[in-house]
Structures are given as structure tokens and as C-alpha cells.
Amino acid sequence: MKIAILGLGEAGSRFANDLAEKGHQVWGxxxxxxxxxxxxxxxxxxxxxxxxxxxxxxxxNLSSVSIQIAQEIASVTKPHQYFCEMNTSGPQxxxxxxxxxxxxxxxxIDLAIMAPVPPKGILTPFLAAGEYAxxxxxxxxxLALDISLVENSVIGDAATxxxxxxxxxxxxxxxxxxxxxxxxxxxxxxxxxxxxxxxxGGNNELIDRFVEGSRTHALRRMHEMEAVIExxxxxxxxxxxxxxxxxxxxxxxxxxx
Numbered sequence: 001m002k003i004a005i006l007g008l009g010e011a012g013s014r015f016a017n018d019l020a021e022k023g024h025q026v027w028g029x030x031x032x033x034x035x036x037x038x039x040x041x042x043x044x045x046x047x048x049x050x051x052x053x054x055x056x057x058x059x060x061n062l063s064s065v066s067i068q069i070a071q072e073i074a075s076v077t078k079p080h081q082y083f084c085e086m087n088t089s090g091p092q093x094x095x096x097x098x099x100x101x102x103x104x105x106x107x108x109i110d111l112a113i114m115a116p117v118p119p120k121g122i123l124t125p126f127l128a129a130g131e132y133a134x135x136x137x138x139x140x141x142x143l144a145l146d147i148s149l150v151e152n153s154v155i156g157d158a159a160t161x162x163x164x165x166x167x168x169x170x171x172x173x174x175x176x177x178x179x180x181x182x183x184x185x186x187x188x189x190x191x192x193x194x195x196x197x198x199x200x201g202g203n204n205e206l207i208d209r210f211v212e213g214s215r216t217h218a219l220r221r222m223h224e225m226e227a228v229i230e231x232x233x234x235x236x237x238x239x240x241x242x243x244x245x246x247x248x249x250x251x252x253x254x255x256x257x
Contacts, residue, residue: 001024003056005027005057006061007059015122017041019122027044028044029046051081056140057081059084066093067097081107082132085098088112091110092230093227098130109130110128111128114126123144126145127147127150127162131154170221170225171245174244174245177214179192218252
């Protein structure tokens, strides 16, 4: 299978390396590649060049550039290709990208990354939605990926589910981070750790994972919560708690730098 990966950051580079390791033809483009790539991953000079000869296209960029990338490749995508929009953005942006690519008849898939990438790489759980999602799952069977299907779905349905889930997961992480900071400030860290532990099944290690994960991935998660806020506001929901989660991540980002 010929696979193009647009965006070779933490997630994209790991996907590229894992797929190359499995023996697939992989190439990609990133304007500023900083992660080490497998020897068999070809680094090309533009997004259109990377896309033009691929069967499968994985777009793993920042949400802020996803529209621009769709516009760049719209003239070179083809009907037989699958284009997976994997950026963490709201459903409206995913729909807009599908509309940009519609004239080329490329098969657009809303493919949400449903867990942190580093532990499992290309075997990270994904959620697929859109008109072509069922046939896409058949197409990628040789890759043995962990993909769930949103039945009878349209573009944006996977993104919506990912962001709704993020309200819970990132919100809990924000509460734990603030509680631990407060416990330390009052000299009662063991007490507050016990209170948190009683709510999460006594899993003390999970507390540290929530705190460290929030610090390590603060920038990416802050952008994710901004996408949640936009989605909720578009739906008429006041994102009071989600704004607090976003602000907590911004504070963590500032303190880390």
C-alpha cells in the first residue's frame, strides 16, 4: 500500500515509522520535520507531491493549517484515493475540508485519534465516520489497525464524539491537576491524593498519569479544548467548565516554559 502522511510531528512521524516498519511504502511532508524517521520513509518537498501517488493519505497536522492543506492538495487528489482527516478540530471544520475536496471525488474519511499516540503508535484506537467509512475499513484491513466505525455516519460524527469525550477526560485531568496543586500548597498532598484516589478506584498511578500527561501535552490539549469550546458554542451550549479546562492547560504550558 502506498501511504502519504501529511504532518510528521509526534503523531505523524510515529505513524510513518510504524507503517514503514511493517513494509509499506511510506512518504510524507512536513515544513519543519524534527522527529527521527525510519530509513524507508521518504521525505518529499510538498503536500501535493506527497499526495499525488498515494492510495491512502493521512493528514495529521495542526487544526489551524488543515483548511490550507486541503486547498493545497485539492487539484491532485483522485477518486480512488482515501483521504483521512485526522486533525483535532470540530465537526464544522471537517465538513469544510470535505467540501473543498469534493470536486476531486477523493474519498474523505473523518478519522479521529481516540487516545495518546506514543504508547501504541499506528495501533492507537481510531474512530471512522463518513459516507466512505465502511469501505475504508475493508480497504485498510491489511494494516490491522484498531478502527471503530460510527454506523450510518457523516463527516464530523467522529470529530464530535472525540470532542465530547474530551470534555470528560480533559476536565477530570484539570480537576486533578488543580486539586494536587492545592494539596501541595496546603501541605496536605497525601490527604488530597487519598480523596482523588477514592473516586478513581484507588488507582494512585493514574493520578500521576493525569498530571504528567496534562503537563507534557498541554499545548496540543489546549488546542483540543479550543475546538470543544467552538463546537459547544455553535450548538448553543455555554462551555463554562471547558473554558476552565482550557485555562488550566494554558497555565501548565506557561509554567513548563
